[in-house]
Amino acid sequence: MRLLLAASMALIAGCGSVDVRAPADPATLLDGFERDPLWAHDSADDHATMTCEAGEAVQGETALVVRAHTGTRGKVLVRKEVDLDASGLTGLSISARCLDGPAPQLALVLRAADGTWLESPFVTLAPGWNRDLAWDPRTLAAWAKAAPRIERLIVLIKPQGGDCTVALDDLRATGTWRWRSDAAVLGAVEPPPAQAGLRQPLQLTFALAWPPD
Numbered sequence: 394m395r396l397l398l399a400a401s402m403a404l405i406a407g408c409g410s411v412d413v414r415a416p417a418d419p420a421t422l423l424d425g426f427e428r429d430p431l432w433a434h435d436s437a438d439d440h441a442t443m444t445c446e447a448g449e450a451v452q453g454e455t456a457l458v459v460r461a462h463t464g465t466r467g468k469v470l471v472r473k474e475v476d477l478d479a480s481g482l483t484g485l486s487i488s489a490r491c492l493d494g495p496a497p498q499l500a501l502v503l504r505a506a507d508g509t510w511l512e513s514p515f516v517t518l519a520p521g522w523n524r525d526l527a528w529d530p531r532t533l534a535a536w537a538k539a540a541p542r543i544e545r546l547i548v549l550i551k552p553q554g555g556d557c558t559v560a561l562d563d564l565r566a567t568g569t570w571r572w573r574s575d576a577a578v579l580g581a582v583e584p585p586p587a588q589a590g591l592r593q594p595l596q597l598t599f600a601l602a603w604p605p606d
Contacts, residue, residue, distance in 0.1 A: 483568030
């Protein structure tokens with residue numbers, strides 16, 4: 394894949410590698426459940442429908458509203474595919490609110506690339522917004538081996554006595570983490586012109602190539 398980028402010489406000067414590692418505490422935003430969030434319902438579990446709605450957001454513009462239907466599986470699974478190095482992560486937290494129906498139970502899950510399933514204890518939602526429902530995955534024996542390559546973020550919703558509607562927002566992480574990425578190869582470079590006007594940007598165009606996957 395090739396990407397043409399333009400940048401001013403002022404930005405390029407002194408630029409080295411870019412690290413997307415999040416800073417240490419306080420908790421940093423991992424996902425804000427904004428519009429087109431790439432979260433999906435897993436059809437292997439009970440049925441649910443999802444929408445991003447502005448009226449329920451506690452962070453950013455929208456929250457993810459999940460309408461969970463009681464079925465034979467006993468839970469609804471909402472997931473997002475990621476490529477996350479969570480080696481230095483020390484905790485996860487999420488905000489959730491039951492909008493309709495009996496208050497459900499909720500759990501967070503991280504699934505590693507090797508299939509390891511890391512699941513928090515279930516918590517029954519209290520009335521109103523349940524902010525900062527927190528979990529430290531380091532308490533699990535499999536954490537150290539699985540953490541460097543997390544491939545899926547999951548929220549599990551267990552209806553309790555009937556269909557329910559839940560708003561999810563503000564998924565945060567403490568410690569250090571980064572989105573994994575393969576190194577790019579610098580290709581052809583088109584240099585800027587020899588001269589430019591005062592206070593005018595100089596444009597440098599270059600190509601970057603990533604591995605096919």
